[in-house]
C-alpha cells in the first residue's frame with residue numbers, strides 16, 4: 262500500500278503518506294498560547310496514525326487586533342511571534358513525536374486582504390465580484406483593503422523568518438508557507454494579478470509580484486539551515502479566469518521560481534477566500550477529490566514532493582491518487598476532524614469503522630458535526646458501572662448514536678424504528694444529490710448497529726404498553742419531529758412533506774412550489790433536474806438557510822447567483838436556478854395555483870401554477886414527537902429525550918445530545 266510508505270523530505274522522514282491539512286479552527290489558550298486542549302486536539306491525529314500533522318495558520322506577526330476581535334472574526338489564533346511561544350510548540354512537537362509522526366507549522370505572510378492589509382488598492386469597482394457582496398452579507402462585516410508599505414513588507418519577512426527559526430528551535434519538523442487562497446494571504450495576494458496593482462518593485466511583472474515571497478524564502482533558508490524543510494502552499498488556480506493566477510501561470514512560472522528560491526515541496530490548493538472558496542471551505546455539492554488534477558499538473562513540472570488535497574474523505578481514493586502519481590502525500594482536513602483515527606482504522610483494514618465527514622462545514626474541528634469527542638470537554642466514554650437494558654425508540658441519527666455509545670459502554674441495547682429503514686430525516690435528505698454526503702453518517706451508524714450487536718427492530722411503532730412488557734431499565738426517546746402544517750395547507754392532497762418528497766422523487770411533478778426556506782437545497786436540486794421550481798421564503802434573502810452554518814448558507818446564496826461568475830471551472834457551469842420569491846405570504850391554495858402576496862403589498866400578488874407543493878419547514882416550525890414521554894416516565898425508571906425529540910435542531914445537536922445521555926447512563 263503506497264499510503265503506508267515513508268517519505269523523506271530533507272531532514273524530515275514522514276512514516277506514511279497521510280497528512281492533516283491546515284485548519285484554522287484549532288483550539289488555543291488566551292493570547293494565542295498552546296494549551297492542553299491544543300495538544301489533545303493535535304495528538305489525537307498522531308495517535309490515529311497521521312504521518313504529517315500540520316497546524317493551521319499561526320500568527321508569525323504580532324496580531325494587529327485583540328484576542329477579542331479575533332474571536333469575533335471566528336477564530337482564536339495560535340501565536341509564534343515571540344520566544345515565549347516556543348515552550349508550547351516544544352510540548353506539541355513532543356506529543357506528536359511520541360506517536361512517530363512529524364509536526365509542521367503553517368505560517369502566512371502578512372498582507373492578505375482578509376488580514377486587513379492588501380498589497381495594493383482594492384480591486385477596481387467594475388471587478389467587484391457578485392459573490393463578494395454575498396460573502397460580506399453573510400459574514401456581516403467588510404474587510405478593509407489597505408496599502409502595504411515597504412516597511413510592512415520588510416517587517417513581514419523578518420517576522421516570518423523569526424517564526425520559522427522558533428519552530429525549528431521548538432523541535433517542529435517543517436514549516437509550510439501559506440501562499441494560497443487569493444485574498445486570504447499576503448503571499449497569494451502579492452502573486453495574484455487580480456490583487457496586486459502595485460507599481461513599485463513588488464508589483465507589475467511576474468518577477469516583481471513573486472519578489473516578496475522569494476525574498477522571504479531566502480531569508481527563512483538562512484535562518485533555518487539547508488537541511489530543514491520549507492514547504493509552500495500554493496494556489497494553483499485562483500478560479501478567477503485569466504484575471505487571477507491560472508494553472509498555466511503556476512506550472513510555467515510560479516513552481517519553477519519557488520523551486521529556484523529553494524523550497525522543498527508543494528502543497529497544492531486552489532481558490533480565493535472571498536471570490537471562490539472551493540479550495541478552502543468546500544461545500545458538499547462538489548465531487549470528492551475535485552482539484553487533485555492541479556497537484557498532478559504540478560507534479561509533472563517538479564521533482565519535489567507534492568501534496569494533494571480537497572474533499573478526500575476516503576483513503577481508497579487517496580491510495581488511488583498516489584498510485585496514479587498525482588501526488589506524493591495526501592492531506593485530509595475535515596475527515597480527520599470527523600474521525601482522527603481514519604488512517605489507523607484503514608491500515609487495520611477496518612474501513613467500515615471510519616466515521617466519514619459529511620461536508621456540511623459545521624465547525625470543522627472546533628467543534629465537528631459528527632464527532633462529539635473533538636470539543637473542549639467531552640464526557641469521557643467509559644465502561645458502564647452496571648450494564649443496563651436500554652431501549653432506544655427511534656432509529657434516526659440521534660437514536661442510532663445513542664445506541665452506538667450505550668452499546669460500546671456495555672449496555673444491552675434494543676432500538677426500535679417505525680419506518681422500514683434507519684436514518685430518519687437525515688437519510689431522507691441524503692437522497693438529494695446536493696446533500697448526498699449526509700448518507701455517510703447514516704451508513705456509518707447503521708453498520709455500527711450490526712457490529713455492536715444492537716437489537717434493531719424496524720417497522721415497530723412501539724406503544725407504552727409494549728415498552729412496559731419489555732421492562733427496560735432505561736428508555737431513550739429519539740422519535741424525531743414532524744412539520745407543523747399551516748392551516749391553509751391542511752387537507753390539500755397535493756402538498757407533500759419535505760421528507761416524503763425526498764423519498765419519492767418520481768411523485769414530484771414538473772411545476773414545483775417549495776414552500777419554506779429549509780428546502781433551498783431541494784429547490785436547487787429540482788431546478789437542476791429541469792423542473793420549474795419556485796421557492797417561497799417568508800422572510801428576506803437573509804432567511805435562506807438561516808438554520809444552517811454560515812459557510813453552508815454562503816454556498817447556497819452563491820449557488821443561486823452562480824451564473825454570473827467569472828470563474829472558469831466545469832463545476833461552475835450551472836444551467837438553471839429555482840425562482841426565489843422573498844417576503845411571501847401564502848393566501849390561498851387552489852387545485853392549480855398557489856396564490857401569494859409579496860412584501861405585504863396588496864397590489865403585489867402572484868398566482869403560481871403548480872403540479873406539486875413541497876412543504877419544507879424550518880426547525881422552529883417543527884414539533885417534537887414526544888407524546889410517549891410522560892407515559893413512559895410512569896413505567897420506566899429512567900427516561901430521556903434526545904435529538905429533535907428534545908429540541909428541534911440540526912445533526913450536530915442530535916449527535917451531541919445522544920452522547921450526553923448515552924455517556925451518563
Ligand SMILES: Cc1cc2nc3c(=O)[nH]c(=O)nc-3n(C[C@H](O)[C@H](O)[C@H](O)COP(=O)(O)O)c2cc1C
Pocket residue numbers: 282283284285286317318367439441494530540541542543570571572573592593594595596624625
Ligand atoms: C474550517 C477550515 C479552516 C481552514 N483553515 C485553513 C488554514 O488555516 N490554512 C490553510 O491553508 N487552509 C485552511 N483550510 C483549508 C484546508 O486546509 C483544506 O485545504 C480544505 O479543508 C480542503 O480539504 P478537506 O476537504 O480534506 O477538508 C481550512 C478549511 C476549513 C474547512
